[in-house]
Amino acid sequence: MTTPQRPNIIFIVADDLGFADLGCYGGRDAKFGKVSPVLDRLAAAGLKFTQGYSNSPVCSPTRFALMTARYQYRLRGGADEPINSKSKGSKVLGLPPEHPTLPSLLKASGYRTALIGKWHLGYPPHFSPLKSGYEEFFGPMSGGVDYFTHASNNGTHDLYTNEEEKHEDGYLTDLISHKAVDFVNRMAPGAAQGTPFFLSLHYTAPHWPWETREDHALAQEVKDNLFHLHGGNIHTYHRMIHHMDEGIGWMVDALKKTGQLDNTLIVFTSDNGGERFSDNWPLVGGKMDLTEGGIRVPWIAHWPAVIAPGGTSAQHCMTMDWSATMVELAGAQADAEHPFDGVSMLPVLHDAKHQFERPLYWRMNHRGQRALRMGDYKYLRVDGNDYLFNIPADERERANLAKHQPEKLQSLRAAWEAWDSTVPAIPEDATISLGYSVKDMPQR
Structure with missing residues (x-):
């Protein structure tokens, strides 16, 4: 299958979504019915990755890699x-x-660029989406905001259009979805002269606070405790995912009506593993952990002009690989002084059976964690203890092979340490901020 003209690109990122929260990844149905019918259909008509990861088990570091x-x-x-x-x-x-980014490289290559949704990569006046390659921005600058008042965890209003504060009534997930539909309609061939577009669609759902579209009354309750430690339940959480899924459906319908769907690459993922109400089965751990539940995330790619329907891939990949893929699709390339660590997934999009070796490395200040996924094996260190797991045989990371395969452990540990020497050391003043105390959370 040959690649057609440069596609439109829509990169959808959910926030704190668990690996198995979607129906197409084995998620359980809520009482109200299917949680994610739109995303399930996109997966069925496209390509689903079963061994895809985020660059970090926490939000803004993953977004640095994405950009x-x-x-x-x-x-x-x-x-x-x-x-x-x-x-x-x-x-x-x-x-x-001044750092080259995915949107700035695509913009220089002739793409229209927009970020609708969460930024979380620094605050104005020194940082903003418009300073890093986006022509348009609508959304919050911080990590988490109330879905109705749009206040951040320090109580300040956090909803912007470009670099100006925007006061707009409405449930944030729906506001983001409606803005995405508007952007797609404005980019229709007749309106935009066929110029391709790049849309980053970064939902805050299903990140806390735990509010559905019907929960206006909760806005006052969570105002002084945005983390909503005493609130939420699995049903609320499912509704939050469903609201996001509905909004994605509105956008897909807009693509269809404007004749843009066939040559639009839609990629869906999460910024990290799930939090307290998520379903990560069969994985263990979650956000902040380098166990599989903290970093293994859904990856769905839909592009009717190129991707054959019904595909599943076990290709290893992480967030920055998809950024490299999109740059290649746009006919752009990395800046010579900022070479990519990401590897393009384009061969896999053309042929779901195509696979190649892709070592993946992580490190975290939190609990001194480090990890390397190479082939079937994973090297993990937590709290000074080293582990070795065969992931296909033991996805729950329960059978530590470290003492039984010491040579394999040493090989992977040496590979991780060699990689670690190629990136800057963790600064002494780097901080860890869950936004709440770990002791407040139920133990997994």
């Missing part, structure tokens, strides 16, 4: 887990405007 197609550790802001509201005014903790 740069490089390991987040190469930038100072990527070392904080994650950037929080205390960094407001910082000239350091953010995505440097």
